[in-house]
Amino acid sequence: MPHAQANTKVVHAVCSHDCPDSCGVLVTVDTLTGRATKVQGDPSHPVTRGFLCGKVAKYLDRVYSPDRLLYPMRRRSDVPKGPLEKGNEAAAFERISWDEALDLIAGRLKAITETHGPESVLPYSYAGTIGQLGYGSMDRRFFHRLGASQLDRTICASAGGAAMMSVYGVKLGVEPQNFAHARYIIAWGANIHGNNIHLWPFIEQARRDGAKLIVIDPYKTRTAALADWHIAIHPGTDTALALGMMHVIVRDGLENTEYIARCTHGFDDLKRHVRQPEYAPAQVEKVTGVAAADIERLAREYARAVPSAIRLNYGIQRSENGGAGARAVLMLPLLTGAWMHRGGGVQLSTSGSFPFNSTRLQMPELMLASPLKREARVVNMSQLGQALTELNDPPVKAMFVYNSNPAAVAPNQNAVLRGMAREDLFTVVHEQFFTDTADYADVLLPAPTFLEVKDTQGAYGHLFAQLSSPAIAPLGEARSNVWLFGQLGQRMGFPETCFRDTEDDLIAQAYETTHPWFAGITPERLEKEGHVRLNLPEGEPFSYPEWFRTPSGKGEFSSTAIAEAGSDALPTFHVPNESRLSPQAAIYPLEFLPRKADNYMNSTFANLESHQKLESGRIGVLEMHRTDAALRGIATGDPVEIFNDRGRMQLIAHVNGTVPEGVVAARLSWNKTHAEGQGINLLTSERLTDIGGGATFYSTLVEVRKSCV
Ligand SMILES: Nc1nc2c(c(=O)[nH]1)N[C@H]1C(S)=C(S)[C@@H](COP(=O)(O)OP(=O)(O)OC[C@H]3O[C@@H](n4cnc5c(=O)[nH]c(N)nc54)[C@H](O)[C@@H]3O)O[C@H]1N2
Ligand SMILES: Nc1nc2c(c(=O)[nH]1)N[C@H]1C(S)=C(S)[C@@H](COP(=O)(O)OP(=O)(O)OC[C@H]3O[C@@H](n4cnc5c(=O)[nH]c(N)nc54)[C@H](O)[C@@H]3O)O[C@H]1N2
Numbered sequence: 001m002p003h004a005q006a007n008t009k010v011v012h013a014v015c016s017h018d019c020p021d022s023c024g025v026l027v028t029v030d031t032l033t034g035r036a037t038k039v040q041g042d043p044s045h046p047v048t049r050g051f052l053c054g055k056v057a058k059y060l061d062r063v064y065s066p067d068r069l070l071y072p073m074r075r076r077s078d079v080p081k082g083p084l085e086k087g088n089e090a091a092a093f094e095r096i097s098w099d100e101a102l103d104l105i106a107g108r109l110k111a112i113t114e115t116h117g118p119e120s121v122l123p124y125s126y127a128g129t130i131g132q133l134g135y136g137s138m139d140r141r142f143f144h145r146l147g148a149s150q151l152d153r154t155i156c157a158s159a160g161g162a163a164m165m166s167v168y169g170v171k172l173g174v175e176p177q178n179f180a181h182a183r184y185i186i187a188w189g190a191n192i193h194g195n196n197i198h199l200w201p202f203i204e205q206a207r208r209d210g211a212k213l214i215v216i217d218p219y220k221t222r223t224a225a226l227a228d229w230h231i232a233i234h235p236g237t238d239t240a241l242a243l244g245m246m247h248v249i250v251r252d253g254l255e256n257t258e259y260i261a262r263c264t265h266g267f268d269d270l271k272r273h274v275r276q277p278e279y280a281p282a283q284v285e286k287v288t289g290v291a292a293a294d295i296e297r298l299a300r301e302y303a304r305a306v307p308s309a310i311r312l313n314y315g316i317q318r319s320e321n322g323g324a325g326a327r328a329v330l331m332l333p334l335l336t337g338a339w340m341h342r343g344g345g346v347q348l349s350t351s352g353s354f355p356f357n358s359t360r361l362q363m364p365e366l367m368l369a370s371p372l373k374r375e376a377r378v379v380n381m382s383q384l385g386q387a388l389t390e391l392n393d394p395p396v397k398a399m400f401v402y403n404s405n406p407a408a409v410a411p412n413q414n415a416v417l418r419g420m421a422r423e424d425l426f427t428v429v430h431e432q433f434f435t436d437t438a439d440y441a442d443v444l445l446p447a448p449t450f451l452e453v454k455d456t457q458g459a460y461g462h463l464f465a466q467l468s469s470p471a472i473a474p475l476g477e478a479r480s481n482v483w484l485f486g487q488l489g490q491r492m493g494f495p496e497t498c499f500r501d502t503e504d505d506l507i508a509q510a511y512e513t514t515h516p517w518f519a520g521i522t523p524e525r526l527e528k529e530g531h532v533r534l535n536l537p538e539g540e541p542f543s544y545p546e547w548f549r550t551p552s553g554k555g556e557f558s559s560t561a562i563a564e565a566g567s568d569a570l571p572t573f574h575v576p577n578e579s580r581l582s583p584q585a586a587i588y589p590l591e592f593l594p595r596k597a598d599n600y601m602n603s604t605f606a607n608l609e610s611h612q613k614l615e616s617g618r619i620g621v622l623e624m625h626r627t628d629a630a631l632r633g634i635a636t637g638d639p640v641e642i643f644n645d646r647g648r649m650q651l652i653a654h655v656n657g658t659v660p661e662g663v664v665a666a667r668l669s670w671n672k673t674h675a676e677g678q679g680i681n682l683l684t685s686e687r688l689t690d691i692g693g694g695a696t697f698y699s700t701l702v703e704v705r706k707s708c709v
């Protein structure tokens with residue numbers, strides 16, 4: 001740790017944003033004023049390696065922003081719910097004390113649960129923080145004990161997660177440092193430079209040693225621009241490409257028969273499946289837009305390279321056929337036995353490497369102590385619009401939002417906002433800023449940043465457990481998720497002592513496990529060392545059968561569990577309802593990619609000027625291919641209207657070579673940063689993925705026309 005100067009201290013924290021890198025962060029604090037003066041990447045953390053991404057390098061702009069929410073507030077009775085003027089939101093609310101706020105919420109929740117049943121309360125949270133405590137501990141206890149509807153947290157990764165579980169039975173993957181050993185690296189639906197920057201130095205190291213980087217992404221990301229080969233596949237067709245690669249591999253006998261026999265299940269079925277004519281390269285070309293010769297070359301190069309690593313991120317599973325696509329890609333290293341070599345295999349998520357005791361933290365058994373006396377119903381967060389406007393028996397009467405900005409990030413925004421505007425819906429929002437969601441709050445509560453709370457964290461892109469110490473006191477009256485839900489539990493009169501657990505109690509409970517991967521890892525040790533690597537071998541998992549946790553105990557090409565859940569036992573390409581290949585394309589011919597911004601974190605940071613500068617010229621912009629633009633008489637700088645049956649919005653056209661013909665793209669931001677106060681999710685649908693019940697942001701058809709001026 002760097003030495004602190006006089007009157008300063010350096011505190012070890014962990015970046016809690018929803019990012020695979022979970023960086024170790026050193027915060028310099030002026031001990032006289034208690035103010036943080038600097039944040040830097042921990043040089044001793046083997047993945048952070050001393051640097052932070054552009055978003056968090058400027059973190060003090062966020063922490064000390066004059067726009068921070070600092071006090072509890074209540075909506076003024078004469079102000080209707082709906083978008084508020086940016087910068088003038090506070091006028092819609094009046095300040096109240098925490099005592100008043102907690103009493104008001106407890107009183108309303110009691111009345112609502114008595115009249116409509118506890119399931120009429122819907123918690124809505126995602127990954128504003130991915131700390132173990134902040135993401136899901138006391139909050140879950142509270143809603144379980146209340147008997148509230150359970151939220152199925154599907155908006156990000158559930159199709160890919162289901163795919164990983166079906167093939168491997170556990171979420172493990174190639175350790176990021178080991179990518180340096182790979183000689184052939186495929187970034188498949190993975191914007192490494194934008195979303196996972198700490199993997200990049202290891203890829204550069206591999207490339208200096210002769211590795212090739214291939215990027216499979218319809219969009220020319222910075223990662224794609226820097227690659228040896230960019231394959232601009234048609235969105236939603238990765239299943240076909242991966243099966244086409246398998247076709248070539250088994251046709252040419254490039255599979256690893258020894259590994260397949262020892263470690264996999266269902267190969268004969270897979271072989272028959274991929275040898276069908278529809279997966280021959282010439283046919284796959286028609287679906288994916290990737291030339292048959294390129295499919296041949298990719299398959300052969302991939303199968304012959306040792307070691308070969310795939311960074312499969314969540315891009316491909318955000319579409320209707322995304323679960324099958326993720327499964328097919330995840331199977332490639334099972335076919336070649338890439339796992340046998342250090343730096344070989346695939347990384348989708350390493351989250352399953354961390355055996356945190358989440359049952360202890362979240363106490364689902366409290367549901368039986370609730371008035372329901374049974375498990376509560378489950379509501380899919382990717383269908384919030386339907387939940388708020390159509391769900392009955394009981395209808396949602398109260399929504400409690402924390403760690404999330406659903407007004408901007410949830411699909412089918414028109415339905416979501418219509419639901420949130422209901423005057424008979426009681427809405428509580430716990431936030432750091434006046435987000436789009438805060439504009440709909442009846443009660444607004446101030447939340448802290450990760451500099452202000454204690455937590456412990458794993459990662460979904462590396463293998464280090466970490467402890468995050470509070471560097472500064474919470475600003476204003478900001479209070480953590482743990483404090484809030486502990487207090488509310490007590491106000492509701494819940495007798496269980498678990499609502500009095502402190503942050504330290506919860507951290508200890510998170511590590512209450514005899515799992516060998518946590519052996520020797522204790523809160524005390526983490527307090528001293530900041531980060532500790534899990535007790536996993538240095539090499540890759542899945543080199544022998546004991547690693548797999550599937551029903552067959554092996555890597556599964558064919559899955560009975562998936563078939564029983566109503567999908568295809570073997571990954572199979574189906575044309576999405578919204579795709580250039582579907583009948584709907586006759587009306588809405590363009591495939592829309594409503595993408596993440598490189599300098600925001602989903603909608604987080606979108607309100608900060610310093611971050612907006614980095615995205616200048618990119619937000620509020622529709623990227624188009626020159627042919628599609630010319631066909632519609634559109635040139636760069638023209639205002640355009642983008643629309644489908646779900647909604648329409650104005651953007652500024654940008655014809656810049658980032659998207660292939662037939663694809664248009666725009667970036668996620670706060671709704672209120674757009675001129676008309678609505679964001680790109682008004683175009684996306686609530687249709688779910690083939691497996692896992694995930695959101696299908698990247699299966700969206702639209703049409704575009706030049707706006708009349
Ligand atoms: N800077 C920044 N970093 C982030 C985030 C952020 O918003 N900004 N978000 C964080 C979160 S929540 C997550 S889940 C991770 C996600 O990280 P990623 O999984 O990398 O997420 P995406 O950017 O959705 O998708 C990656 C790429 O997939 C491409 N893609 C879209 N459709 C298809 C397709 O059909 N096939 C293929 N092959 N590619 C496709 C997109 O163009 C995109 O470049 O990143 C995290 N990190
Ligand atoms: N069009 C489109 N839509 C998308 C995506 C996309 O790529 N394109 N990506 C999807 C994905 S992958 C994801 S993960 C979701 C993300 O959706 P969300 O999880 O809603 O992500 P954010 O927009 O980052 O909002 C998180 C909010 O949590 C708040 N927060 C941070 N820390 C705390 C805390 O300690 N307590 C409380 N109470 N609040 C806190 C932040 O201020 C922020 O406003 O969006 C999805 N939506």
Ligand code: SF4
Nearest residue numbers: 015019022023053056
């Ligand atoms: S957002 Fe990701 S890359 Fe940036 S500091 Fe946080 S963990 Fe590291």
Ligand SMILES: [Mo]
Nearest residue numbers: 018155156157
């Ligand atoms: Mo995500």
